[in-house]
Each structure stands twice: as structure tokens, then as C-alpha cells.
Amino acid sequence: MDRIGADFYNVISMIRKRLGAHPVPLQIPMGEGMICFTGIIDLIKMKTIVYNESSLGSLFEEGEIPKAFV
DSSP: OOSTTOOHHHHHHHHHHHHOOOOOOSEEEESOHHHHOOEEEETTTTEEEEEOGGGTTSSEEEEOOOGGGO
16 A cells, blocks of 8 residues: 555455455555555454554554544
8 A cells, every 4th residue: 555556445346356256354554655654444453553654664553543534
């Protein structure tokens, strides 16, 4: 999701069409592209994982899901 033009929901749709599969996402990205991708929403734990930009993602923080994503 950190690449220009990345589209999570389009990939899910392509998996359905091309493979005839029924993918079940366990995580949803927060943002897309190199600048906007900040972390993920873990659908198992129902928490966010936000990456620390200064550590290039090696450090992260867990938190609550923002209302914008609910």
C-alpha cells in the first residue's frame, strides 16, 4: 500500500474475479500511497497499528480505530 496507485479494494475485487475466490481481509490499510499510508486496522484485535515514520516502520503504536474508519 506504500506504492503510488495502490488500491486495496481493487485487489480484493481482482482476486474475486480472476481466481473465483472469496478473500477475507484480516487487516485493512489506513491510507494509501507513499505519503498517506500510515498503518493498518487489525480486524482480529479491532485495533489500529500506526507505524512510526522516523523509524521507517520498525516501531509502531497500537490504538483505537478512528471514527472515520468505523
